[in-house]
Amino acid sequence: MGLKHVVLAVLVHAPAHGYEVHQRLIETLPVGRPCDSSRVYAILGVLRREGWIEGRPEPLARGRVRTRYRLTEDGVRALRAWLERPRAASTLLRRGFLVRLAYASGLARDEACALWTRTVRSIERRRERADTSVPDEAPLARLLRVRELGQLDVELRAAREMLDRAAGEISCSRRPSPASPPFRSSRTDRSSASR
Numbered sequence: 001m002g003l004k005h006v007v008l009a010v011l012v013h014a015p016a017h018g019y020e021v022h023q024r025l026i027e028t029l030p031v032g033r034p035c036d037s038s039r040v041y042a043i044l045g046v047l048r049r050e051g052w053i054e055g056r057p058e059p060l061a062r063g064r065v066r067t068r069y070r071l072t073e074d075g076v077r078a079l080r081a082w083l084e085r086p087r088a089a090s091t092l093l094r095r096g097f098l099v100r101l102a103y104a105s106g107l108a109r110d111e112a113c114a115l116w117t118r119t120v121r122s123i124e125r126r127r128e129r130a131d132t133s134v135p136d137e138a139p140l141a142r143l144l145r146v147r148e149l150g151q152l153d154v155e156l157r158a159a160r161e162m163l164d165r166a167a168g169e170i171s172c173s174r175r176p177s178p179a180s181p182p183f184r185s186s187r188t189d190r191s192s193a194s195r
Contacts, residue, residue: 003035004052005082007043008075009140011053015070018044028140044069052078083143097155101162109166116163123159127152 010016010024022040047053052075055067071079093101100119104112130148134141 003039004043004047005079006140007040007047008052008071008079008082009143011069011071012076012079013139015056015068017058017066017068021069024140028138028144047075050078051075093155093158094151097158101158104162113163113166116159116166119159120156120163123152123156127156 006025007021010021010028016024018037018041021044022035022037025035025040044053044055048055048069051072053069054072055069057065058068059065097119100115104115107115127149130145130152133145137145
């Protein structure tokens with residue numbers, strides 16, 4: 001996830017100064033993705049140099065000044081391009097899934113079948129949880145949830161394909177039933193699936 005673009009998404013609704021941007025990021029980023037304030041200010045500087053945001057100084061007490069940032073038209077275009085950009089399927093696979101792929105190649109067929117059965121079930125459960133929207137969900141939280149759904153769909157297709165390969169060569173009992181069709185709410189999901 002490009003943090004520059006997430007900062008743009010934070011600023012899309014209302015101008016904010018650096019501290020407010022940092023607080024909004026803390027509230028909306030997934031747990032485990034810490035973002036310190038120095039990094040936020042560095043990103044704001046980069047975005048300003050690129051012309052994606054502009055800063056307006058606001059006087060405070062005792063002669064101090066703080067800068068309130070807002071998106072420029074170029075910033076809005078950059079954010080839209082990022083949101084619509086398709087991602088390759090390989091970038092959607094998590095590290096844990098890639099480890100399973102590497103590990104499964106050394107397993108016996110019945111062990112591989114059991115591994116992929118468990119993997120499919122695990123991804124289906126995670127996808128079910130991620131597919132549940134929250135009332136009054138913030139736009140950035142929704143964006144992150146939709147992107148996670150796309151990621152899980154790619155992994156689920158790959159895991160089912162691996163299970164079908166393993167099951168095609170041996171009799172595999174207790175195969176999971178096919179879940180609901182993959183989430184297809186955006187161009188990103190369809191284009192990444194074809195790669």
